[in-house]
Amino acid sequence: MTDEAEMLSIFENVYGLREGVAVESAPGRVNIIGEHTDYNEGYVLPTPIGSRLWVAARKRIDTEFRLYAYDYGEKHSFTLGKQAFSEKTRWANYVMGVVDALQRKGYSLSGAELTIKGDVPQAAGLSSSAALEVATARALRRLFGLEIDPVELAYIGKSAENDFIGLQSGIMDQFCASLGRQGQALFIDCRDNGHRNVKIPFGDTLVAVHTGIRRKLDSSAYNERVQQCREGVEALRRVRPGIKSLRDATMRDLEAVEGSVPDVIYRRCRHVVRENARVLSAVNAMETNHGAKLGALMYESHLSLRDDYGVSCPELDTLVEIAKDTGCVLGARLTGAGFGGCTINLLPKHNLRDFIEEVPRRYREATGLEAEVHLVQPQ
Numbered sequence: 001m002t003d004e005a006e007m008l009s010i011f012e013n014v015y016g017l018r019e020g021v022a023v024e025s026a027p028g029r030v031n032i033i034g035e036h037t038d039y040n041e042g043y044v045l046p047t048p049i050g051s052r053l054w055v056a057a058r059k060r061i062d063t064e065f066r067l068y069a070y071d072y073g074e075k076h077s078f079t080l081g082k083q084a085f086s087e088k089t090r091w092a093n094y095v096m097g098v099v100d101a102l103q104r105k106g107y108s109l110s111g112a113e114l115t116i117k118g119d120v121p122q123a124a125g126l127s128s129s130a131a132l133e134v135a136t137a138r139a140l141r142r143l144f145g146l147e148i149d150p151v152e153l154a155y156i157g158k159s160a161e162n163d164f165i166g167l168q169s170g171i172m173d174q175f176c177a178s179l180g181r182q183g184q185a186l187f188i189d190c191r192d193n194g195h196r197n198v199k200i201p202f203g204d205t206l207v208a209v210h211t212g213i214r215r216k217l218d219s220s221a222y223n224e225r226v227q228q229c230r231e232g233v234e235a236l237r238r239v240r241p242g243i244k245s246l247r248d249a250t251m252r253d254l255e256a257v258e259g260s261v262p263d264v265i266y267r268r269c270r271h272v273v274r275e276n277a278r279v280l281s282a283v284n285a286m287e288t289n290h291g292a293k294l295g296a297l298m299y300e301s302h303l304s305l306r307d308d309y310g311v312s313c314p315e316l317d318t319l320v321e322i323a324k325d326t327g328c329v330l331g332a333r334l335t336g337a338g339f340g341g342c343t344i345n346l347l348p349k350h351n352l353r354d355f356i357e358e359v360p361r362r363y364r365e366a367t368g369l370e371a372e373v374h375l376v377q378p379q
Contacts, residue, residue: 002117007056011115014068015058024138025054026131028120029176030208030344030376031335032185032294033301034279036309038170040229040272041191041247043279045198046172047206048180049376053118053131057139060111065099067092070117080111085164091116094129097160098136104163105156107146114139121374123214125336129165130173133157151193154178168226183377187283191247198283201291204330205349206376209323209359211315212369213340222337225268225309232269235261246272264310271308275301295331295346299324302333302343311338315367319343322362328355342374 004023012018027048034044063080069091076092083096120128137156141148157174161167171190180186184197236243239256243249258266278297285293302320306312316334323332328351335344347355360371
C-alpha cells in the first residue's frame, strides 16, 4: 500500500530530490444511499474507502507546473495561468482544475512539480477524480501555506469538476474525500453543508463489487439529468413558488404537476424526492442499529435508480440480484453515477467469506465477466 515514504522515493526518482516535498492524500468514497441528490441540494450518505490517491509536490521558482502520473507513466506540463483542458492526458485536467480554482479564488501560487499515485479504482463509481482533486488541493495548501478549511477545500475540488472539467456534479464526492472518517458514514446536507458522522450498524460491513464494466455515464448524460431536474423545478414552481430545488418538493407537489410535464421529467423528480426521504430514513436506521431497515432502503434506491432515473445497466442489475439471491446481504444497490462501475452491499460480517466466494462465481457464470470485490471498511 502506498505511503509517504514511497511517494518521496518516487518523487526523488522523477525529479532528483526530496527536500521541501509536501505529501498529501485523500480517499475514494462509496455512497451508501442518496444518489443524484447532491446537485439537487438534497441529502447524501457516503463513506470513505481504504483506497487513496497520493500527491507529492514541491515548489518551483518559476510558473511552470510539471506533473507525473506514476500509474500511467505519463507526464504533463503547463504554465500557471495558462492551464487548458487536455484530451490526451485527461488525468491532468483534475490537477489543472484545482490550480484554476485556487487562482480564481485569489490564492497566490507559483509553479510546482507533482507526482501522483493511487489505488482508487477508476471509472468504478468510487470517486477517484474527487480523491485526486482533494489530494492535490491539500498538497498545494500545505506547499504554499494557504488558509483553506476542509469545507472550502471540498468546494475547490467541486469547482475543478464543474468549471474546468465541465461535469455539473454536486459536492458529495469532494466533501467525503475532505471530511469523511474511515469506518463511518458521513451524512451531508448539500444545501447548507451541515454534516455529521454516523456509525455503520454494529456487526455489519460494506462491500463494493465492480461489475467489470467501466462507468459509461459521460458528462453529457450526467448533465442531461441535471437539466431534467431543473426543468422539473421550473414546473413545480408554477404550483408552489417557494420551491428552490427538488430538495423542497414533496410527492404531493409532484402529483400536482403529473401529466403537465413529460413523463421522463416526472420520473427523474420522483426519484430525487423519494431518495431524499430514503437518506433520512437510512440515517435513522443506522443510528438505531437497524441494518435490515437500511438494507431494505438500499434495495428501494436501486429500483428507483433503474426505473425512474435510468442510470443502471444489465450488469449492475445482475449483481444486485445475485447478491440478494445468495441470502448473504441485507441490501444492495448501484453506487456512483451509474451505467457501470460498482454496487454497494450491506451484509453481516459473518457472511463476508460466503459473499466473497459466491457473488463473483455466480456473476461470472451469468455474464462471463469478472467481478472485483473491494472491502470498504477495515476488517
